[in-house]
Amino acid sequence: MGHSALLTVCAKDLRQELRTRESFTSAFFFSLLVQVVFSFAFDFQSIGLGFEDVGGGILWITLTFSSILSLQNSFLIEREKNCLAGLVLCPCDPSAVYLGKFLANSIFVLAVQALILPISTLLFGYDLLRVLPGLAMVVVVNAAGFSALGTLFAAISVRTRRSELLLPLLLLPAATPVVIWGVKATRLCLAGRDLGAYGYLVALSACFGAIFTVAGVLLFDYVMED
Amino acid sequence: MSAAFLQVRDLDFRFGSRRILRGLSLTLHRGEALALFGANGAGKTTLLRLLATLLRPAAGDAELEGVSLFRRSERSRTRRRIGFLSHQSMLYERLSARQNLLFYARMYEVPDPARRCAELFRLVELEGREDDPVEEYSRGMQQRLALARALVHDPDLVLLDEPFSGLDPRAARRLGELLVDLAEKGKAVLFSSHDLEAGLSVARRVAILWGGRLAFEAGRDTLTLDSLARTYASVAGRIA
Numbered sequence: 136m137g138h139s140a141l142l143t144v145c146a147k148d149l150r151q152e153l154r155t156r157e158s159f160t161s162a163f164f165f166s167l168l169v170q171v172v173f174s175f176a177f178d179f180q181s182i183g184l185g186f187e188d189v190g191g192g193i194l195w196i197t198l199t200f201s202s203i204l205s206l207q208n209s210f211l212i213e214r215e216k217n218c219l220a221g222l223v224l225c226p227c228d229p230s231a232v233y234l235g236k237f238l239a240n241s242i243f244v245l246a247v248q249a250l251i252l253p254i255s256t257l258l259f260g261y262d263l264l265r266v267l268p269g270l271a272m273v274v275v276v277n278a279a280g281f282s283a284l285g286t287l288f289a290a291i292s293v294r295t296r297r298s299e300l301l302l303p304l305l306l307l308p309a310a311t312p313v314v315i316w317g318v319k320a321t322r323l324c325l326a327g328r329d330l331g332a333y334g335y336l337v338a339l340s341a342c343f344g345a346i347f348t349v350a351g352v353l354l355f356d357y358v359m360e361d
Numbered sequence: 362m363s364a365a366f367l368q369v370r371d372l373d374f375r376f377g378s379r380r381i382l383r384g385l386s387l388t389l390h391r392g393e394a395l396a397l398f399g400a401n402g403a404g405k406t407t408l409l410r411l412l413a414t415l416l417r418p419a420a421g422d423a424e425l426e427g428v429s430l431f432r433r434s435e436r437s438r439t440r441r442r443i444g445f446l447s448h449q450s451m452l453y454e455r456l457s458a459r460q461n462l463l464f465y466a467r468m469y470e471v472p473d474p475a476r477r478c479a480e481l482f483r484l485v486e487l488e489g490r491e492d493d494p495v496e497e498y499s500r501g502m503q504q505r506l507a508l509a510r511a512l513v514h515d516p517d518l519v520l521l522d523e524p525f526s527g528l529d530p531r532a533a534r535r536l537g538e539l540l541v542d543l544a545e546k547g548k549a550v551l552f553s554s555h556d557l558e559a560g561l562s563v564a565r566r567v568a569i570l571w572g573g574r575l576a577f578e579a580g581r582d583t584l585t586l587d588s589l590a591r592t593y594a595s596v597a598g599r600i601a
Contacts (some may be wrong), residue, residue, distance in 0.1 A: 139467065139470070140467075140468055142469075143464060143468055147453070147460075148462050150456065151455055151456055154455050154456065154494075155455050173453065179510060181397070210451070212455075215452060215453075215454060216449045216452055216453075216454060217447060217449035217450075217451055218451050218452070218453055219474075220415055220449075221451030221465065221510070222468075223412070223415065224413060224415065224440055224443075224445060225440070225468040225469060226436075226437040226438070226440040226441040226468075226469060226470075226532040227437070227468060227470075228437070308546050312485070315388055324513060360417075
């Protein structure tokens with residue numbers, strides 16, 4: 136039962152996004168802007184640094200803030216016409232709704248990153264293909280961890296009047312560990328180090344994601360209560 | 362008469378320090394439609410939201426065939442038996458009407474969702490507009506689609522908050538017929554309305570809610586529109 140409700144919620148969110156492209160467009164253009172601004176702002180080659188030194192920071196600033204835009208929208212669409220109540224009234228396990236939202240959010244975040252990473256290659260003149268498998272793993276694991284926490288906090292903040300303000304205030308401090316591990320792992324990966332050098336950081340991020348996924352599953356029912 | 366299908370006992374609800382419902386009790390039987398009248402702020406919407414399990418009472422209980430609506434362990438089972446039409450449509454405006462209904466049908470695990478949706482589109486007379494985005498629907502069409510959403514899982518208890526609002530006279534008459542039909546099929550129907558005439562034409566029993574209490578309750582057979590209007594005015598005058 137939970138399995139089918141999970142996929143139904145995820146498919147509904149993706150269908151809605153495909154129809155409007157609201158979250159994707161805003162997250163993509165924000166990410167693009169950040170990349171372009173950084174490419175002009177930092178002349179890191181002149182001080183002897185390469186993209187492998189600063190790329191982790193640039194990529195994670197982009198991912199973190201663009202994710203907040205799509206996380207916020209995933210529950211704001213439920214607030215319109217009180218669809219949130221419609222979801223609450225469904226007889227499925229509430230955790231299936233959380234997991235469906237989490238899955239859809241992770242897909243949004245990764246879809247934006249899948250477009251932004253090649254653009255970084257062009258802007259910063261770095262050959263990402265060389266490190267793509269490792270980098271993809273770091274991005275997928277950390278983005279999923281960030282989305283697990285973000286989905287739960289977006290659900291908490293959506294009932295408040297200033298949810299747009301509350302979500303970053305709640306999420307950014309709590310997500311600091313996964314962002315730091317993501318930056319460190321990305322830097323090591325871009326520097327061409329093998330998995331042994333940053334595997335523990337990916338494992339830590341996976342644990343973080345797992346903990347907050349379990350927290351979301353356990354707490355979502357209470358979070359959704361009026 | 363058979364045992365009550367819905368039994369509400371001493372229901373109390375507070376919003377902050379304000380007491381919205383004050384020990385409200387009522388019963389509803391299968392095959393019965395109960396119209397709930399009352400001024401704005403009387404507690405009609407709060408009562409319906411409580412019975413839909415969207416809110417929890419401060420005191421009292423409501424049982425559906427002996428099972429408390431507020432028991433967390435039974436909530437999935439009870440929610441499967443309740444259909445709720447609220448002020449807001451609970452519809453995703455950017456999705457089509459069909460996508461909305463199919464979504465809710467799947468969430469309620471309705472067998473053969475496509476067929477059920479086709480039945481409902483026929484019932485609410487929205488055939489031919491199924492694939493239009495809901496945001497392109499008029500207020501009345503959205504109200505009819507919201508009704509279809511509330512009925513998608515064929516609930517035993519149908520709760521409707523001002524279902525006639527936003528409907529043109531023909532659609533309101535059609536809705537009235539539909540509610541009578543639901544009651545005849547053995548569903549228990551509880552709806553709120555400000556329209557005494559429309560409510561009286563559908564209900565088997567009427568009640569007036571005032572200040573969070575049931576101030577009046579009577580069978581349809583004992584009332585005319587005039588007598589109901591006089592009673593309503595007298596309740597309003599007495600309590601005010």
